[in-house]
Amino acid sequence: MRLIVTGRNGQVARSLVEHARLVDRLVVVPVGRPELDLAAPGDVTALFRRHAPDVVVSAAAHTAVDQAESEPDIAFATNRDGAGAVAAAAAALGVPVVHLSTDYVFDGSKATPYTEDDPTGPVSVYGRSKLAGEQAVALAQPDHAILRTAWVYAAEGKNFVRTMLRLAQGRDEIGVVADQHGAPTYAPDIAEAVIGVARNLIARPSDPTLRGIFHLSGAGETTWAGFAAEIFSRSAALGGPHARVRAIATADYPTPAARPANSRLDCGRLAKAHGIIMPDWREALGRCMDHLARGSVLTGGGQAA
Ligand SMILES: NC(=O)c1ccc[n+]([C@@H]2O[C@H](COP(=O)([O-])OP(=O)(O)OC[C@H]3O[C@@H](n4cnc5c(N)ncnc54)[C@H](OP(=O)(O)O)[C@@H]3O)[C@@H](O)[C@H]2O)c1
Numbered sequence: 001m002r003l004i005v006t007g008r009n010g011q012v013a014r015s016l017v018e019h020a021r022l023v024d025r026l027v028v029v030p031v032g033r034p035e036l037d038l039a040a041p042g043d044v045t046a047l048f049r050r051h052a053p054d055v056v057v058s059a060a061a062h063t064a065v066d067q068a069e070s071e072p073d074i075a076f077a078t079n080r081d082g083a084g085a086v087a088a089a090a091a092a093l094g095v096p097v098v099h100l101s102t103d104y105v106f107d108g109s110k111a112t113p114y115t116e117d118d119p120t121g122p123v124s125v126y127g128r129s130k131l132a133g134e135q136a137v138a139l140a141q142p143d144h145a146i147l148r149t150a151w152v153y154a155a156e157g158k159n160f161v162r163t164m165l166r167l168a169q170g171r172d173e174i175g176v177v178a179d180q181h182g183a184p185t186y187a188p189d190i191a192e193a194v195i196g197v198a199r200n201l202i203a204r205p206s207d208p209t210l211r212g213i214f215h216l217s218g219a220g221e222t223t224w225a226g227f228a229a230e231i232f233s234r235s236a237a238l239g240g241p242h243a244r245v246r247a248i249a250t251a252d253y254p255t256p257a258a259r260p261a262n263s264r265l266d267c268g269r270l271a272k273a274h275g276i277i278m279p280d281w282r283e284a285l286g287r288c289m290d291h292l293a294r295g296s297v298l299t300g301g302g303q304a305a
Helices: 011-022 044-049 065-070 072-093 125-140 160-168 187-203 224-237 268-274 281-294
Strands: 002-006 027-031 055-058 097-102 144-149 173-177 212-215 244-248
Touching: 002 011, 011 027, 011 055, 011 187, 044 072, 055 072, 055 187, 065 072, 065 125, 072 097, 072 125, 097 125, 097 187, 125 144, 144 187, 160 173, 160 224, 160 281, 173 224, 187 268, 212 268, 224 244, 224 281
Parallel strands: 002 027, 002 055, 055 097, 097 144, 144 212, 173 244
Antiparallel strands: none
């Protein structure tokens, strides 16, 4: 199977490329800037045709949630129009698209985990642009699976785990928001799930149950403060940086973009249709921390966050 993935240095794109190194007859071609700029995409079909993909994975996005508040035009050009252009190119080549979306399409007011049938109501520019992206993808290529994920992290890239470890190098105590609930999702687990979905779409080209919107996040749930505490406890056990976590309220940590208080996603549809069950978030974090320890990142011998 040959996959194109958009974005070159993104957490999910890199994880897909890494994963393909371990799997026979799986080729993942990352396509990103400068040849593909989602904000000014040009002839995406011609670009993709050169790589003869079986499936297109649309992972690149304007993911700077706070920055998007002050540059909505770029966020929409990238996350709506760019994603639509990628899906249209997949349609022109007659291949399915697997598109990554976000829990931030919801307003977070629901008391229980969100299902795919719950009404959306994004509270940020990023969330609105990603929701518009879902709609553009669905319109451009009916043969799609849209995977909404949440709280993505990896051993590389810009993410919460690396930020916490960096902050702990200079502080004994860190205030972390304790009233936003969700499940951390390890990018290599997303990569594996994306490949499973892609294989299913190819194997059963006219099965409607495999197509549409699916939720995909780590199993279990926590808060950002709970996530931070688990990072530090595992880091301490591995001889890495750690700090005390002081639970704070969202109101005590104002940011340009509002964030949903409830980011929990019910992943039952993905399990039923695609047979994919994500690992528990704590177990996944353990693998990430072991990976960082092997690279000497925790003990300062490797590249810090
Ligand atoms: N990160 C999260 O917590 C999170 C949560 C929920 C959903 N998601 C969704 O999951 C997907 C993957 O996220 P991620 O964490 O892997 O993203 P990421 O690490 O933030 O990387 C984003 C990627 O998008 C690329 N990109 C940004 N603007 C672009 C443009 N104009 N043209 C081409 N490429 C562009 C970046 O390219 P460069 O390498 O050139 O910078 C980078 O490769 C995204 O669709 C995101 O919306 C992420």
